[in-house]
Amino acid sequence: MNKKIITSVTTFLILASFSILNSCGDSPKKNKETKEVVVEETVYASDVIPFFNDWKLVLGDGSNAGIANNFENKDFFYTENDGAGDWIVFKAPNAGSTHGTSNNTRTELAQIKKWYPKTANDKLTATLKVMNVSATGDARVAASYAVVVGQIHSADAYENEPLKIFYKKFPGHTKGSVFWHYEINTAGDDNSKRWDYSTAVWGNDFSVVGSEENTYPEEPKDGIALGEEFSYEIEVKDGIMNLTFTSEGHDTKTFTKNLIESEYTTTAAIPEQTQKLFVPIGQDGVERKEAYTGEGCFFKLGAYNQTNGKSPEVNKNWCSGAETHGGDIHKQYEDGNYAEVWFKKASIVVSDAAVSNEGYFTKND
Template identity: 60%
Template sequence: MRFYNSTLGLQSLLLCAFLLFSCSKSVKKEKKEQTQTVKYPSEVIPFMDQWSILLGDGTRTDQLIDFEKKNFFYVRNDGSSNWVVYKTPNSGITSRTSSNTRSELGQTKHWIPETGGKLTGTLKVMHVSTSGDARVAAAYSVVVGQIHSDEGHENEPLKIFYKKFPGHEKGSVFWNYEINTEGDNSMRWDYSSAVWGYDMSVVGSDPGTYPEEPEDGVALGEEFSYEVNVYQGVMYLTFSSEGHKTVKFTKNLLKSDFATKEDIPEQILTLYASIGRDGVERDTAYAGEIQYFKQGAYNQTNGKDPEKNIVSNSGSETYDGDIAKQYANGCYAEVWFKDATLGEGSDPEK
């Protein structure tokens, strides 16, 4: 009788163990299947029918439903959420008006500041180039959201940046306003405003010496969100991140703050001194000019000679444009978005 009971107990234990093992395998399989069912960025952020895209290898398309491109535009899961990945090298095929590569969405519907629009995004920057010249304002940075003009000088009333110097744990988030120049556009410049960390004008003293790490900066992989709300010609910006103070800005897009030489900020006279950009903006700024939103990873690091433009030519390693080598050696930008919306501008007081 004892033998029978012992055998029965052992059988029961083995049965329980088998059931637990099977259940565990089933749960893991179910989670894996749930992760694998999401294949395309349009399944994560469903506004892809309102955009076109340009990728760092020159791929262009406005058919983004059920579209992905390995190593440039695809979906990753971090264990809790699905993310749309935008990845682009320091050197590849660029747009007509830029020296920098991008894997970036461009809004197909255009608008003017008077009618406006709204763009939001929740993201984390996973990588910026680790090669470059520390004296260059644009080095080690990526633009994660824009407003871009589609006429006139095709300037940019908004670029949202993330920048992190090599060896630093924390980077900076800042935004730039590019003046819509009156006359010769070669005299244009960007005015930079810090959100967390530094603005664009804080640079190294020589090619390999970096400023102190920002105390209130944002680390790679740390989430933050932005809202760009253009309503009746005024741009309202809101930036938020857990553990950081929410920061807001207001900028009139119909009336210039920089219409005379006396209006040029000291930041500009210092940062752009070596390349002689001291133009003024037309009094009406971007009034009546066609605009559109952009979102993704617009890499600001390139391989151009810093001695010819110490603001924008970052002197990065590009491996003669070999994208695989750039990815393998840290010469790229990578940005993940888990949420984003696109819509009409709204009254910020309501």
């Protein structure tokens, strides 16, 4: 763990005077004994990025830590120094107690106040590096070996997600992919038919999977390695989501998505990627015309592990069949079956129209 070392020096002067007959020329002798007292002082996440009053924290064991000022948990949430500076570590195993009804563990911040896309003027920025993704999983499952590092989540209605930012790297590859998802806000009464559409930033999108359980696709040439820094900026203003991704040595990528007027209101509009991934498993819904209009949304940031131990027979896109050691967190950490993400910078801008949203901990995803 990251500690600051404080050295305090206390000097003790021991003076002994000896009066020796016929030796008046002798001077007093001085002994100086110096003792160093080493005190370890924890560097908290709130010392690295002082913005925690805007968030509450969920840990990788499903517990709610609340506002995380002057807080650490050595299994899930702490700080490290890489020699150049301090970072906040978010860590989540493949399995354990999960939050809500989700299949996946997370150590993740959720914004306390919600805002509305149509009237929003809100922004989240972050600089991070992914340090680990699961060592196991089924390569045919799109979510295997992936972690979500930033989100926009709805707090209302179906509580769907207009944005998830992923990092994914297959075993044996040096470089992984960064991509983002838009999840439709399903029309009608059956939200089980919702689906995601994935867009590549660097490397591949979500749909590029292995041909067999342990057979991997070709490594992306323009991907991001573990430990390689990248940044994202999410701005939502007047119903439009603007995304900017930057990383040294890579092209800057920008994207725009309308959050208040859907382009997926008919079956004919379902993209080819969705036809391939989601329609075969019955997720073939359409989106309501107004998309996320009228729904309160909030940002999320951290490590939302997408790899889990559920059988791919349950859902070939989201159930990874990875090693979980029966939920033993430390055994998973020992053999690489976890997600770990480090953040060194982040900022949030909240519009005046944002309102309190204390109920977000009931969210399923």
